[in-house]
Amino acid sequence: xxxxxxxxxxxxxxxxxxxxxxxxxxxxxxxxxxxxxxxxxxxxxxxxxxxxxxxxxxxxxxxxxxxxxxxxxxxxxxxxxxxxxxxxxxxxxxxxxxxxxxxxxxxxxxxxxxxxxxxxxxxxxxxxxxxxxxxxxxxxxxxxxxxxxxxxxxxxxxxxxxxxxxxxxx
Numbered sequence: 001x002x003x004x005x006x007x008x009x010x011x012x013x014x015x016x017x018x019x020x021x022x023x024x025x026x027x028x029x030x031x032x033x034x035x036x037x038x039x040x041x042x043x044x045x046x047x048x049x050x051x052x053x054x055x056x057x058x059x060x061x062x063x064x065x066x067x068x069x070x071x072x073x074x075x076x077x078x079x080x081x082x083x084x085x086x087x088x089x090x091x092x093x094x095x096x097x098x099x100x101x102x103x104x105x106x107x108x109x110x111x112x113x114x115x116x117x118x119x120x121x122x123x124x125x126x127x128x129x130x131x132x133x134x135x136x137x138x139x140x141x142x143x144x145x146x147x148x149x150x151x152x153x154x155x156x157x158x159x160x161x162x163x164x165x166x167x168x169x170x
Contacts (some may be wrong), residue, residue, distance in 0.1 A: 011160045014104075019166055024112030026166050031151075032064065033080040035101045040093030041075055047058070047092060058127040060145045061136070068142055068153075070133040076103075076142060076153070081115035104144070104159035108150040115152070119169065139167045 019026040037044045041053040045067070054069030054076075055061055061068070065079040076099070077085070089095050108116060117125050120137045132142045139162060142153040154162055 002086070003131075009092040009160065009164055012160075012163050017163065020110075022112050022115075024108060024110045024116055025132065026106060026108050029105050029107045029151075031105050032100075033082075033085070034079045034099065034103055034153075035073050035080055035085045036097040036099045037067075037077055038097070039073055041073065043068075043090070043092035044077075044084075044094045044096070046076075049082075050077070055132060055144055057123065057132045057134050057143055058125045058145060059128065061130065061151075062147050066146075068132040068144055070131055070142055076132075081091070102156060106154070106158045106159075107146070107154045108152070109148070113119050113150055120165075125148045137162055 014028045017028055045049070045053050050067055051067075052067065055068035056069050061078075065081075068076045068078070070076055085098070087096050087098055093139050096145075099157050121135065121143070123129070123134055126128075132144050134141060135160075136143055136152050136154065139154050139158045144151055152162075
């Protein structure tokens with residue numbers, strides 16, 4: 001059987017990976033623990049002392065702890081306290097799954113942000129959506145703003161592809 005891995009690009013060293021050109025700064029960041037909540041989102045929000053059941057696409061998050069709505073009955077919670085995120089089913093009607101190892105997070109900043117969004121996405125960033133789940137550079141992603149920067153969560157296996165796509169942009 002042919003070994004096609006020799007033609008694959010190397011995975012970047014994410015600790016130092018950085019693109020800074022054409023008014024766009026791209027880097028990867030560690031946002032801390034990420035948990036998928038399924039079911040009764042309001043029940044979880046109450047138990048975890050969250051202000052809401054998650055922001056949608058291009059919504060604005062702030063601080064270290066926030067929730068991103070990704071479906072009618074699902075949200076991704078970033079940095080929820082460990083006491084509110086034991087895995088499994090909970091009596092209030094929701095399930096918690098640790099997905100910290102599943103998602104890789106990119107952060108973008110700079111004057112080239114609008115051009116990046118126009119090229120990578122098929123949605124109008126001014127048209128708000130209740131779900132932050134959308135497509136980014138052809139891959140399923142969770143997209144939102146955090147303290148003035150664009151953040152994109154992608155499945156970890158697709159992170160090298162996204163990085164290669166970013167490096168190939170003019």
